[in-house]
Amino acid sequence: DAGVTQSPTHLIKTRGQQVTLRCSPKSGHDTVSWYQQALGQGPQFIFQYYEEEERQRGNFPDRFSGHQFPNYSSELNVNALLLGDSALYLCASSLSANNSPLHFGNGTRLTVT
Amino acid sequence: AQSVTQLDSHVSVSEGTPVLLRCNYSSSYSPSLFWYVQHPNKGLQLLLKYTSAATLVKGINGFEAEFKKSETSFHLTKPSAHMSDAAEYFCVVSDITGGFKTIFGAGTRLFVKA
Numbered sequence: 428d429a430g431v432t433q434s435p436t437h438l439i440k441t442r443g444q445q446v447t448l449r450c451s452p453k454s455g456h457d458t459v460s461w462y463q464q465a466l467g468q469g470p471q472f473i474f475q476y477y478e479e480e481e482r483q484r485g486n487f488p489d490r491f492s493g494h495q496f497p498n499y500s501s502e503l504n505v506n507a508l509l510l511g512d513s514a515l516y517l518c519a520s521s522l523s524a525n526n527s528p529l530h531f532g533n534g535t536r537l538t539v540t
Numbered sequence: 541a542q543s544v545t546q547l548d549s550h551v552s553v554s555e556g557t558p559v560l561l562r563c564n565y566s567s568s569y570s571p572s573l574f575w576y577v578q579h580p581n582k583g584l585q586l587l588l589k590y591t592s593a594a595t596l597v598k599g600i601n602g603f604e605a606e607f608k609k610s611e612t613s614f615h616l617t618k619p620s621a622h623m624s625d626a627a628e629y630f631c632v633v634s635d636i637t638g639g640f641k642t643i644f645g646a647g648t649r650l651f652v653k654a
Binding site: 431460462468469470471472475483485517519528529530531532533534 | 574576581582583584585586589630641642643644645646647
């Protein structure tokens with residue numbers, strides 16, 4: 428039973444570029460959440476997708492957008508990259524039931540130069 | 541609004557001694573509370589969760605936490621630390637006022653000395 432998988436594991440981009448990160452949820456899960464974790468800090472909630480729609484959103488600019496596909500997998504897109512976007516991006520899947528625990532992938536390490 | 545405060549950024553213990561990681565929360569309604577652990581360069585793993593059942597919650601790897609509503613605390617404990625417990629620990633709150641967004645504390649780094 429595969430857990431949450433994220434790709435790629437590492438990525439280096441230049442300021443101003445665009446990036447797409449991908450996530451496949453744990454089998455049986457229908458909800459995907461994305462978090463940004465800067466070095467030495469706790470994860471910050473970006474947004475959550477359920478039934479292919481954004482259900483909740485944190486305090487992130489519109490440069491951060493996402494998508495969920497019919498198979499529940501998800502993408503995180505970041506446009507016009509800034510140096511400050513360098514972080515570990517974590518995907519977590521869960522069941523749609525409220526307060527279902529999150530299951531995390533190992534993350535994508537994004538470095539913006 | 542919901543929030544969570546981890547009172548110690550770093551905790552250092554000797555192997556075999558008790559562990560206490562402190563967490564206070566703020567929530568307008570009955571919250572759900574979680575502890576997650578993160579080993580270096582890894583994703584997060586759920587240790588335990590509280591969702592309005594028993595106030596003493598047992599988790600994996602010998603960890604447990606007690607929900608104290610009067611103190612708005614959810615401290616994580618373990619009777620005897622092991623070297624493999626060295627990691628970053630996050631206290632997490634979720635409640636209906638936040639639309640069940642999951643809010644993480646800043647984390648506590650646990651060091652275990654031999």
